[in-house]
Each structure stands twice: as C-alpha cells, then as structure tokens.
Amino acid sequence: MAEPARIALIGPGAIGATVAAWLAQSPELALTLCARTPLDRLEIETPGGPISAELVVLTDPADAAPADWVLVCTKAYDVAGAAAWLARLVGPDTRVAVLQNGVEHVARFAPYVPVERILPAVVDISAERSAPGRVLQRMNGTILVPAGADGEAFAALFDHSPIDARTTTDFTTALFRKLTVNCAGGVCGIVNKPNGIARDPAIADFMRALAEECVTVGRAEGARLADDLAASVVRGYQQTPPDSINSLHADRMAGRPMEIDARHSVIVRLGEKHGIPTPMNRLAVTLLNAVQ
Numbered sequence: 001m002a003e004p005a006r007i008a009l010i011g012p013g014a015i016g017a018t019v020a021a022w023l024a025q026s027p028e029l030a031l032t033l034c035a036r037t038p039l040d041r042l043e044i045e046t047p048g049g050p051i052s053a054e055l056v057v058l059t060d061p062a063d064a065a066p067a068d069w070v071l072v073c074t075k076a077y078d079v080a081g082a083a084a085w086l087a088r089l090v091g092p093d094t095r096v097a098v099l100q101n102g103v104e105h106v107a108r109f110a111p112y113v114p115v116e117r118i119l120p121a122v123v124d125i126s127a128e129r130s131a132p133g134r135v136l137q138r139m140n141g142t143i144l145v146p147a148g149a150d151g152e153a154f155a156a157l158f159d160h161s162p163i164d165a166r167t168t169t170d171f172t173t174a175l176f177r178k179l180t181v182n183c184a185g186g187v188c189g190i191v192n193k194p195n196g197i198a199r200d201p202a203i204a205d206f207m208r209a210l211a212e213e214c215v216t217v218g219r220a221e222g223a224r225l226a227d228d229l230a231a232s233v234v235r236g237y238q239q240t241p242p243d244s245i246n247s248l249h250a251d252r253m254a255g256r257p258m259e260i261d262a263r264h265s266v267i268v269r270l271g272e273k274h275g276i277p278t279p280m281n282r283l284a285v286t287l288l289n290a291v292q
C-alpha cells in the first residue's frame with residue numbers, strides 16, 4: 001500500500017481547522033497541524049453533523065519536516081508567521097496551497113517559495129471558530145484552484161469530503177468574484193454587526209457601491225464579471241442567516257487585526273494602477289483603520 005501523502009496545514013483557525021478535520025477523514029492522508037495557539041483536538045459542527053479529529057500538532061517551526069503538500073490557512077497579514085513554518089516544511093518536491101482571501105496569494109508567498117510551486121486557492125466556505133479547534137462550518141462550500149496538474153492533485157485531496165474542491169480555467173474571474181463578496185462584507189466590520197445588517201436598505205447601498213468598484217477594477221485586471229454581480233452579492237448577504245459573521249468582522253470582534261489590505265486597499269491600489277476611482281473602498285480603509 002502507498003504511503004499516505006504528508007500534509008502540513010499552517011493556521012488551524014476557522015478555515016484551517018475545518019479543512020484539516022475533513023482531510024483527516026481520509027486514510028490516504030497524514031496530517032500535521034502547525035499552530036500558533038496549542039489545541040488538543042478538532043471538533044467541527046458541519047452541515048451534516050459533528051466531525052472530530054486528533055492530529056499531530058506542532059507549535060514550534062523547528063519541529064517541522066518537509067511535507068508533500070503545505071496548506072497555508074493563516075490570515076493574509078500573517079505571512080511572516082507562516083513563512084517561519086515554510087522554511088522547514090518546504091522540501092524539493094513540496095507544493096504550497098494558499099487558502100486565503102484577496103487576489104495576491106502568489107505575490108504574498110513568492111519571497112519564500114518558488115512561484116511554480118505555489119497554488120492559490122479561492123475558499124468559499126463559511127466557518128466561525130469559538131475556541132481553538134472548535135468551529136461552526138455553516139456550509140460545505142467550495143475551493144477553486146487554477147486548472148493544471150497541481151490543481152487536479154490538490155482537488156483530489158478532498159475526494160473523501162463534501163467540500164467541493166475543483167479547478168477552473170478562469171482563476172482571475174474566481175479571485176475577483178470572491179473579492180467582490182469580501183469587500184461588500186467590510187461594512188460588517190465597520191458597523192460591528194453580523195451579516196443581517198445587509199437587510200437595512202442604506203447599508204445595502206453602501207455594500208453595493210463597494211462591490212461595484214471591485215467589479216470595475218476586476219474587469220480591468222481581466223476578470224469576466226456579470227453586470228448584476230454587485231447586486232447579487234448584496235442579495236446574498238441579505239439571504240444569509242442574519243447572525244452569520246464574516247471573517248473580517250470576526251477579527252474585529254476578537255480584537256485581532258483585520259484583512260483591510262487584502263480586501264479593500266488592494267482595490268484602491270489596483271484602481272490607481274488602472275486610473276479607476278475607488279472612493280468607497282478608500283473610505284472603508286479609512287474607517288476600518290480607525291476602528292481597528
């Protein structure tokens with residue numbers, strides 16, 4: 001029988017713990033968690049019921065050894081912390097999947113890993129953590145990666161899980177579609193209220209304006225985004241459980257830094273590059289920095 005594939009997951013938070021617990025259900029995968037805060041076990045309340053896993057947990061990069069796959073699931077601003085692990089986890093054949101928001105996954109890790117071995121991933125899973133290793137996964141969700149051999153191999157890791165991991169030939173569009181969702185959700189971080197605040201018509205207008213700027217910038221970057229995307233993103237927030245909390249808002253509530261750069265400043269930066277005004281996202285950056 002073939003040796004199980006060695007998977008090291010950096011950052012077992014809301015997304016990392018959920019992904020790790022699902023991958024751990026497969027006998028063909030051997031997982032190691034690389035954590036900042038120690039944890040004993042993973043207990044995930046999934047849409048289909050609870051699942052749990054007891055895995056090797058490291059808290060010191062010095063104890064790590066090369067893996068076949070590294071899954072980076074830290075926040076986008078925790079690159080330096082993740083890089084300390086990568087220095088030990090990446091061997092000559094290691095592939096590194098970056099499961100983060102924003103559109104700059106590859107650029108973020110290019111100083112630490114050869115770019116041809118970095119696989120950016122767009123995660124659309126709604127997950128909230130209540131304690132180390134304890135997560136509410138609100139939907140099975142999807143993970144999109146670029147088409148190609150590495151993308152196919154990554155997607156195959158999820159064959160035993162209900163998470164729909166698959167490749168796309170138009171990854172730029174996937175990136176900006178998700179950024180459109182994320183930038184609209186920045187309002188929740190500003191007003192410190194769950195996603196249900198989107199049912200307020202004035203808040204919905206603000207969300208739509210943020211999202212429209214992202215659509216314009218995304219198109220300038222080559223994404224193919226539908227004319228009604230911004231409106232449908234706002235409808236999505238209005239239809240989501242009113243008490244659900246996006247990860248930027250979760251950060252604010254927990255007193256952690258927020259992903260302001262990856263979710264809003266990047267739109268301002270790319271807008272400047274293309275000569276596209278982005279006053280709403282600029283305002284969001286100002287307000288989020290003020291409440292951070």
Ligand SMILES: NC(=O)c1ccc[n+]([C@@H]2O[C@H](COP(=O)([O-])OP(=O)(O)OC[C@H]3O[C@@H](n4cnc5c(N)ncnc54)[C@H](OP(=O)(O)O)[C@@H]3O)[C@@H](O)[C@H]2O)c1
Pocket residue numbers: 010011012013014015016034035036037073074075076078080081082085099100101123124125126127128129132246247259
């Ligand atoms: N949550 C969602 O619903 C969701 C959905 C789609 C995409 N995303 C994106 O997915 C990414 C992860 O988000 P998340 O919500 O899972 O964040 P999270 O719950 O804050 O988890 C991040 C994890 O990284 C850990 N970490 C930070 N520095 C580390 C280091 N040096 N070594 C090891 N671990 C370290 C944190 O440790 P501590 O426990 O010490 O804080 C935490 O467990 C973000 O880019 C987010 O935007 C999130």
